[in-house]
Amino acid sequence: MRGTILLSHGSDASPEATKVSALAVLAEARGWRTQRPDYRQDDAHGHAGSVAPRLARLNAAIAACEAPPVLVGSSMGAFVSALASLEHPVAGLFLLATPSAIPGVDSELDLRQDVPTLLVHGWRDEVCPIDGIERFSSRYRLPLLALDDDHRLSNSLPAIERQFALFLDALA
Numbered sequence: 001m002r003g004t005i006l007l008s009h010g011s012d013a014s015p016e017a018t019k020v021s022a023l024a025v026l027a028e029a030r031g032w033r034t035q036r037p038d039y040r041q042d043d044a045h046g047h048a049g050s051v052a053p054r055l056a057r058l059n060a061a062i063a064a065c066e067a068p069p070v071l072v073g074s075s076m077g078a079f080v081s082a083l084a085s086l087e088h089p090v091a092g093l094f095l096l097a098t099p100s101a102i103p104g105v106d107s108e109l110d111l112r113q114d115v116p117t118l119l120v121h122g123w124r125d126e127v128c129p130i131d132g133i134e135r136f137s138s139r140y141r142l143p144l145l146a147l148d149d150d151h152r153l154s155n156s157l158p159a160i161e162r163q164f165a166l167f168l169d170a171l172a
């Protein structure tokens with residue numbers, strides 16, 4: 001086994017969501033262990049209210065890992081994964097459709113700069129417009145893959161899977 005990957009779904013989704021499920025299957029086929037925390041109970045608190053309980057749940061999952069895990073997140077799951085990287089050593093961050101800020105939350109998007117990171121975003125993201133993550137990636141000099149897609153990135157799953165495979169290969 002290569003290590004553990006914690007995949008965090010977006011708001012109003014589940015651990016069986018399309019992107020995190022597909023990426024979990026890909027990772028497992030490459031010898032990684034995967035876990036998908038279930039944040040549905042936390043999401044009942046609304047967007048701003050779900051950040052702290054999601055972060056607590058993810059921090060507990062990270063603490064239970066034998067070695068620093070790779071964190072993968074979509075939307076709210078990406079935001080919380082980045083914040084968790086400030087509190088724990090992690091092996092990498094693969095963040096999809098990441099909001100640069102969440103209204104009502106004091107914490108802005110941040111992460112440890114010494115962690116291998118790839119940001120993936122849709123040019124037509126109607127929930128988290130790309131300009132926020134472009135500014136963030138520019139400030140930290142992070143790679144940003146911008147795809148011709150919306151927030152769900154549904155039409156880009158094959159491209160995302162290819163990038164994720166390359167990302168994991170680089171970590172291995």
